Amino acid sequence: MAGRRRWSTDEILDTAAELLRTSDAESFSVRKLAAALGTDSSSLYRHFRNKTELLRTVADRILVAAMDGYRPEGDWRQRITAVALRLREAFGQQPQLAAIWGRYASGGTGSRLVMEEVLQALQASGLPEEEIPACYHRIVILLSALIASEAGIGTLTPEEYEQGMEQFRVAVLGADPERFPALAHFAREIRPLGADRRTAFEEILAAHLAHIESAIP
Template sequence: MDTAVELISGSERDESFSMRKLAAELGTDSSSLYRHFRNRTELMLAIVDHVLVQALHGYQRQGTWRTRLVDLMLRSWDAYAVLPQLAKDTSHYPGTGRGSQRVMEETMQALSDAGVPEELVPEWYHRLVSLTVALISAHAASQSSSPTEQKRRLEDLRVITLGADPAEFPALAHYARRIERLGFTRESFLATMELVLDAVPARQEGS
């Protein structure tokens, strides 16, 4: 798993990672990997889960429910920030092992400790995790694009913002020079998640 993560982190494209390349790096052939994983998808699921396990290393269930959820979110962000090629496809490879189980357990336990009504805990779990994954994937996709693609997207953004007709799009024209291309920093990711946590129907103090 560690070798697979290293290969992915060094790839310019997620598509360049394959079972054949991993086998070669390990000094064997791909048939040996197929004894453990039926296909590339199973391997990717295992890699995602491995990353989650590593991200949660040292995590302690302490502090308020909100503190714990923020910790979980930032651990996920930080883990995938250095793996944009993997992170952009996390929605396709949600993980199927202990890492995923741990995230689910800790998230739902924090919501329960917050006093969220029992019938709403699964719903809020899905909201928090879905948004976290979506933001991480979106950020990763923007970071993993080639320099040429990033430049083209920036030019496209400039065209539709700076070229906006003030008479038809007054707000857009007003803020045009302050709009940046899509992509979240760690701070903006946290600020967005804090807004969502504000809406959690908690009955216990969370800050």
Template sequence: MTGRRRWTADEILDKAAELLRTGDTESFSLRKLAAALGTDSSSLYRHFRNKTELLREVADRVLQAAMADHRTGGGGADGADWKERVTALALRLREGFGEQPQLAAIWGRYGSGGAGSRLVMEELLRILHDAGLPEREVPVRYHRLVVLLSALISAEGGLGSVAPEEYEQGLEQFRVAVLGADPERFPMLARFAREVRPLGADRRAAFEELLAAQLADIEASLEASSSEASSG
């Protein structure tokens, strides 16, 4: 009698990504993954200590794929194109997770210390350094940027995982609740009811505007640092 097949870590991650694309993270479990592979949970623990570690590895694969052919460096000594470089990286990450929305939420929730995560960290830190930020500000600005990107991409991913009919039902409930708001109890809501938009509306423009605002803040800091250096 032959024993059960031993799956490699990559094969396990492939199947996990497949299940997560068609399901949700809350219902995902190592037991379900093992059943899909035709094995038992104990065989998965040879490769992964727990569910969280496995989910981090799955999300990190998306980061690795997004960074696979990304052109790093090349910013120039004056950092003239640093904003374009950050934007290009951000859009690349959004595109990668856009194809696998459930995995975006995993990245936002669990983070990752894998190879893909390190590539993203290295590139963002390099760009900010090339831009001319003072050394002490580089890690701080990096953290703000990566938190913003993670939150925005995760939010888009969560929206992308909602079935069209569920999304339409939510929109209808939103319209009824907002347009029917009692003007005495909710005077501002009633006043702006026709202009207020649901959270899921036009996320692409919101993503770009919020990222641009963060980059403008960094640019203002660069200008302030340059002025201080000149006056000193």
């Protein structure tokens, strides 16, 4: 009787990424992954100690892909913006993994590539050395929050999105002006969360980088 096939680490990660296209971290399990591969869970634990390590590794591959071919260009703000847009685009193609990155983080090669470039850009900015780690930390938290938020909307079906838009219209345009006077006043100018995400992403990031620049001696 032929032995059960041995799957490589890359094949396991490819299958996990495919499963995560249609599920989230909570519903994903090593057992489901093993079933998709036609093997048992114990064989996968030879590659990964647990589900969290597996998810971190899958998310880290997105970071590696985002940084593939990257070359630093421009000043420090342009470099950080370029990295941010690369991450946004990469996770936009697989939005389920954006929440995983924000939740579990990563310590793999992709994470180190992002960390190195952002830290080098901050060094080039002229910030005092002692302020750079804290600035780096805030930038990464901002990016992970923005990317995860946008990705969450990207996972909605057209029906779910339209249902949300209808609820938004009812909540905003139907607001009682006596109870919600400000909301009623701005109702026709308030935009739903999913509108014009790219511009909002770039403006929020630019504002944060401008704040950092204002602290440079």
